[in-house]
Amino acid sequence: MCGIVGYIGRNEATPILIEGLEKLEYRGYDSAGVAVYNNDEITVRKFKGRLKVLEENLNVEPLKGTLGIGHTRWATHGEPNDVNAHPHTNVKGDIAVVHNGIIENYLKLKDWLIKEGKVFISETDTEVIAHLIDYYYEGNLVDAVQKAVRRMEGAYAIGVISKKNPDKLVAVRKDSPLVVGVGEGENFIASDIPALLKYTRKVYFLEDGEMVILDEDNIQILNEFGVEVKKEIFEVTWDVESAEKGGYEHFMIKEIHEQPKAIKDTLSPRLGVNNEIELDNIKLSKEDLEKINKVVIVACGTAYHAGLVGRYAIEKFAKIPVETDVASEFRYRDPFVDDKTLFIAVSQSGETADTLAALREAKGKGARVLAVTNVVGSRISREADDVFYTWAGPEIAVASTKAYTTQLVAMYLIALNMGIKKGTISKEKYNEILEELKTYQQKVEKLVETKEQIQELANRQFNNQNVFYIGRGIDDHVGKEGSLKLKEISYIHSEAIAAGELKHGTIALIEQGTLVIALATQEHLFDKMLSNIKEVKARGAYVIAVAKEGNEEIEEAADAVIYIPNTLDELTPILSVIPLQLLAYYIAVTRGCDVDKPKNLAKSVTVE
Numbered sequence: 001m002c003g004i005v006g007y008i009g010r011n012e013a014t015p016i017l018i019e020g021l022e023k024l025e026y027r028g029y030d031s032a033g034v035a036v037y038n039n040d041e042i043t044v045r046k047f048k049g050r051l052k053v054l055e056e057n058l059n060v061e062p063l064k065g066t067l068g069i070g071h072t073r074w075a076t077h078g079e080p081n082d083v084n085a086h087p088h089t090n091v092k093g094d095i096a097v098v099h100n101g102i103i104e105n106y107l108k109l110k111d112w113l114i115k116e117g118k119v120f121i122s123e124t125d126t127e128v129i130a131h132l133i134d135y136y137y138e139g140n141l142v143d144a145v146q147k148a149v150r151r152m153e154g155a156y157a158i159g160v161i162s163k164k165n166p167d168k169l170v171a172v173r174k175d176s177p178l179v180v181g182v183g184e185g186e187n188f189i190a191s192d193i194p195a196l197l198k199y200t201r202k203v204y205f206l207e208d209g210e211m212v213i214l215d216e217d218n219i220q221i222l223n224e225f226g227v228e229v230k231k232e233i234f235e236v237t238w239d240v241e242s243a244e245k246g247g248y249e250h251f252m253i254k255e256i257h258e259q260p261k262a263i264k265d266t267l268s269p270r271l272g273v274n275n276e277i278e279l280d281n282i283k284l285s286k287e288d289l290e291k292i293n294k295v296v297i298v299a300c301g302t303a304y305h306a307g308l309v310g311r312y313a314i315e316k317f318a319k320i321p322v323e324t325d326v327a328s329e330f331r332y333r334d335p336f337v338d339d340k341t342l343f344i345a346v347s348q349s350g351e352t353a354d355t356l357a358a359l360r361e362a363k364g365k366g367a368r369v370l371a372v373t374n375v376v377g378s379r380i381s382r383e384a385d386d387v388f389y390t391w392a393g394p395e396i397a398v399a400s401t402k403a404y405t406t407q408l409v410a411m412y413l414i415a416l417n418m419g420i421k422k423g424t425i426s427k428e429k430y431n432e433i434l435e436e437l438k439t440y441q442q443k444v445e446k447l448v449e450t451k452e453q454i455q456e457l458a459n460r461q462f463n464n465q466n467v468f469y470i471g472r473g474i475d476d477h478v479g480k481e482g483s484l485k486l487k488e489i490s491y492i493h494s495e496a497i498a499a500g501e502l503k504h505g506t507i508a509l510i511e512q513g514t515l516v517i518a519l520a521t522q523e524h525l526f527d528k529m530l531s532n533i534k535e536v537k538a539r540g541a542y543v544i545a546v547a548k549e550g551n552e553e554i555e556e557a558a559d560a561v562i563y564i565p566n567t568l569d570e571l572t573p574i575l576s577v578i579p580l581q582l583l584a585y586y587i588a589v590t591r592g593c594d595v596d597k598p599k600n601l602a603k604s605v606t607v608e
Contacts, residue, residue, distance in 0.1 A: 002100040003072040005195050006159040008169040009186025009216045013068035018055055020195035021072045025051050026396050029597050030080035032072045035087040035096035035161065038065030042096050042163050046085035067166060069159045071098040088127040090134035091119050094163040099126040100191055101176040104154035129158060141165040142213055145172060146226060155353060159189055169214040173206045177351045180204040180212050180219060182233060187214040193236055194394055201236040205377040234377055250595045252397035256581050257448055262402040264441040265391035266409045275434045277417040282370065282386040286421045292342045295322040298330050298358045299346035302400040302484060303407060307346050308477040309573050310411035316570065317419035327354035331361045339366035348395060348403040350378020359383060372410045374403050388414065397596045399489050401581050404481060408574050412437065436568050443565040447578040450562065454579055457544060457560055458586030464515045467494040470502060471519035472529055478573045479519055482580030489598045490588040499532040512540035520547045520554055521564065521572040533557045546576050
């Protein structure tokens with residue numbers, strides 16, 4: 001939930017740290033700080049608020065030095081303020097630490113350290129790490145860090161510098177992401193690749209329990225037993241511009257516009273001659289599928305909503321029972337999973353803590369694990385038996401858009417591949433769906449161009465305090481994602497309700513002027529949706545409907561209609577979500593919200 005950057009080399013560290021933190025601010029923006037070594041001293045500057053507060057201070061009072069660590073925080077322990085901001089130091093200020101994650105036994109460690117004479121000034125669990133390293137320090141920073149992490153329980157990625165070892169930058173990871181950047185005469189650590197791209201495309205991914213020791217010319221990686229390990233360098237192929245705004249006002253609107261390309265990039269490489277689906281290196285034979293008696297899809301947030309559509313697609317095309325569960329609930333309910341279960345973990349970052357824990361729970365019970373993720377080399381991708389990468393490119397905005405639509409494409413491809421191998425879908429229907437999917441780049445491009453109509457609706461509806469999304473079948477799943485988008489970036493209370501459930505309670509909340517977004521894209525359910533729209537209209541609701549082109553009947557019932565290109569009912573979620581993304585975006589902009597950095601949220605949720 002926090003962003004870490006570290007640098008050691010021959011150049012000034014501070015500008016590099018700040019530039020890296022700018023790329024990681026989506027991971028946390030409650031406060032920011034740096035610690036830089038120079039002239040036998042470690043100087044710490046840290047401030048509550050966005051990174052620009054720190055930048056303004058450093059512009060007035062520059063911080064010199066070629067060794068440093070930086071951090072942008074999403075608060076877990078202690079309110080956002082200057083004192084709780086990272087980096088944290090020991091009492092003497094000669095050891096500085098940055099940390100992403102949660103130290104679960106920090107209170108026990110803190111009580112013990114206080115008895116040992118350590119003085120704490122913050123409310124954070126991170127300060128414990130600095131004092132713990134100090135306690136074990138006997139002239140060797142690496143040895144002290146190794147001893148400290150053996151006492152720490154929980155999830156962490158930490159970066160450490162000491163004025164007594166000014167030629168070293170030490171970092172360790174456990175269940176929180178950390179990458180190492182390989183330079184010439186300089187080396188780096190960071191929570192995510194975008195922070196490093198300006199300086200290097202060569203990175204190492206650290207595994208759990210691994211420690212890295214950097215100087216300006218060398219990188220040494222040790223496992224949890226202190227034994228050196230050799231790794232292959234990963235070459236990053238995407239460019240810096242992919243992680244920049246490129247002239248757009250926000251990353252979110254840029255990423256909405258990138259969806260046509262992302263969908264094509266995820267779909268096209270998987271389609272061979274005669275529409276044969278090639279799922280990368282995933283080997284799911286007919287025999288394998290016949291042994292599977294259940295599929296379990298587990299995810300969080302937006303990825304969970306993609307999993308709901310995945311459940312629909314797999315049950316419809318492959319005729320296998322599917323459960324879709326929220327990761328944070330799955331692992332605590334003693335789930336029925338065994339060696340006949342296919343477990344699908346969906347995560348944009350591949351580092352989502354609850355999803356990773358659920359994956360391990362399922363794997364421990366013998367399930368085969370398939371990961372659907374966007375980040376190559378992520379923890380979930382490395383622990384899964386099989387991986388389907390969505391080629392969405394870097395997604396920086398906290399509110400996910402292109403990751404969601406590419407996850408939907410992934411789910412459809414997996415379901416169709418299973419169905420054709422099992423013989424539960426006809427070749428004609430299979431080809432019809434794939435041929436339709438091939439048109440989606442153009443159809444999504446067309447939908448994105450409806451933004452002016454949607455912006456106009458947003459300008460009229462931005463002051464609502466309660467919004468309801470209704471739909472039936474897979475429209476209900478899309479409504480959940482649309483509702484999440486609205487609430488997370490505009491702070492408007494919204495709910496998604498299965499339209500048939502309205503009369504069982506929720507309709508009591510509909511009153512004059514209440515905004516209702518009604519999804520009516522399913523032909524076999526259209527008449528029932530029309531009745532539901534009339535029910536809320538009779539109670540005074542203002543209804544914006546989403547329907548297929550040519551369906552003029554809905555104009556008689558709704559106050560406004562957003563049309564999606566005509567398509568197969570089974571595939572509508574990829575299209576119908578686009579106007580909901582745009583509506584949420586423009587409502588948030590009109591309300592003056594910080595769209596890319598909504599309050600209390602972070603992009604990669606690496607704590608439970």
